[in-house]
Amino acid sequence: MSKRKKDEAWIEAxxxxxxNEADIQMAxxxxxxxxxxxxxxxxxxxxWKAPVKLWVRDLYEEKFGKVLTITPTSKQIKEEAKIPEDWDDLPF
Structure with missing residues (x-):
């Protein structure tokens, strides 16, 4: 399978x-x-079946002892919130 198809498969999943990204990394x-x-x-x-998100987290915690967290950067937060780049430069 090509890298592009693998990436598309992960995006679909x-x-x-x-x-989220942390869940994908744990999986x-x-x-x-x-x-x-x-x-x-x-x-x-x-x-009776847990959602995939909880299932992955439970398995990861069972194997590694803790759940992986990825802290988003300020740039990622601005992109998700669609905050303009010059937001910090505004006078108020």
């Missing part, structure tokens, strides 16, 4: 499983694939 460190994440999305009949 991130979207469908409602994961990769656990050796999971995008396909395995998508396959484990609980259906309406599987109320």
């Amino acid at each position: 991130k979207k469908r499983c409602r994961l 990769k460190q656990l050796g999971m694939t995008p396909k395995s994440l998508i396959k484990n999305i609980p259906t309406k009949d599987q109320k």
Whole structure:
């Protein structure tokens, strides 16, 4: 599989499983694939099954003892909030 297809698969898994970058990183460190994440999305009949986000975090914590957190940079926060770059230069 080409790098582009792998990247697209991870983007799809991130979207469908409602994961953030830290969740994706934890899944990769656990050796999971995008396909395995998508396959484990609980259906309406599987109320006993945890959402993929919690499942990955629980497995990661069980294996490594703590959950990985990624602190966003100020640039990432501004991009997500769509704050203009010159925001800090405003007089108020």
